[in-house]
Amino acid sequence: NAGVIQTPRHKVTGKGQEATLWCEPISGHSAVFWYRQTIVQGLEFLTYFRNQAPIDDSGMPKERFSAQMPNQSHSTLKIQSTQPQDSAVYLCASSHWGGDTQYFGPGTRLLVL
Amino acid sequence: GDSVTQTEGLVTLTEGLPVMLNCTYQTIYSNPFLFWYVQHLNESPRLLLKSFTDNKRTEHQGFHATLHKSSSSFHLQKSSAQLSDSALYYCALSDGTQVVGQLTFGRGTRLQVYA
Numbered sequence: 001n002a003g004v005i006q007t008p009r010h011k012v013t014g015k016g017q018e019a020t021l022w023c024e025p026i027s028g029h030s031a032v033f034w035y036r037q038t039i040v041q042g043l044e045f046l047t048y049f050r051n052q053a054p055i056d057d058s059g060m061p062k063e064r065f066s067a068q069m070p071n072q073s074h075s076t077l078k079i080q081s082t083q084p085q086d087s088a089v090y091l092c093a094s095s096h097w098g099g100d101t102q103y104f105g106p107g108t109r110l111l112v113l
Numbered sequence: 114g115d116s117v118t119q120t121e122g123l124v125t126l127t128e129g130l131p132v133m134l135n136c137t138y139q140t141i142y143s144n145p146f147l148f149w150y151v152q153h154l155n156e157s158p159r160l161l162l163k164s165f166t167d168n169k170r171t172e173h174q175g176f177h178a179t180l181h182k183s184s185s186s187f188h189l190q191k192s193s194a195q196l197s198d199s200a201l202y203y204c205a206l207s208d209g210t211q212v213v214g215q216l217t218f219g220r221g222t223r224l225q226v227y228a
Contacts, residue, residue: 033215035216035218041220042203042218042219042221043158043203045215056215091157091158100163100165103160104157106156106157
């Protein structure tokens with residue numbers, strides 16, 4: 001079992017550019033979560049999917065962030081018009097449906113210059 | 114909304130001394146799930162402990178914690194710190210309303226153990 005896979009591991013963008021982050025959950029896991037980690041704020045929930053359907057996006061900055069899960073094997077987090085304050089580690093986690101343990105991927109470190 | 118409060122910042126200890134990291138929470142729901150996640154340097158968070166049973170001690174890898182709903186607490190303890198325990202520790206809550214739900218994390222406590 002390869003665990004949760006996230007690509008790219010590092011991304012550097014210029015202010016105003018778009019960034020797309022990819023997550024492949026553990027095979028058989030039906031819940032996928034996105035979190036953002038910064039030194040100042042710690043770990044913050046962004047959004048999650050269950051059986052590919054969006055369930056809760058209450059943590060997402062509404063204007064520039066969007067997430068999708070087009071199939072059971074991957075989810076994407078897209079940030080449009082990136083800003084320096086978007087710089088963070090973006091973590092994807094997956095879980096069995098009915099399981100209470102979330103398994104985190106290695107994260108994508110985004111740096112917006 | 115839900116919130117989790119942890120021992121702030123950095124906790125430094127000499128190897129062999131006991132560890133206690135505080136965690137309290139707030140939620141309007143009566144059956145929350147509480148978790149401790151540990152994150153070592155350049156790694157992703159991984160589950161250390163979890164509980165949803167009031168007043169029952171849960172243990173793993175030498176660490177233990179007891180969920181006390183009366184005081185809304187879930188403190189992490191270990192009798193003797195090891196150098197390898199140096200890491201960032203997060204207390205987290207799931208409100209229990211969903212079979213699988215998002216986690217609300219505390220700010221994290223960095224534990225540094227010295228020889």
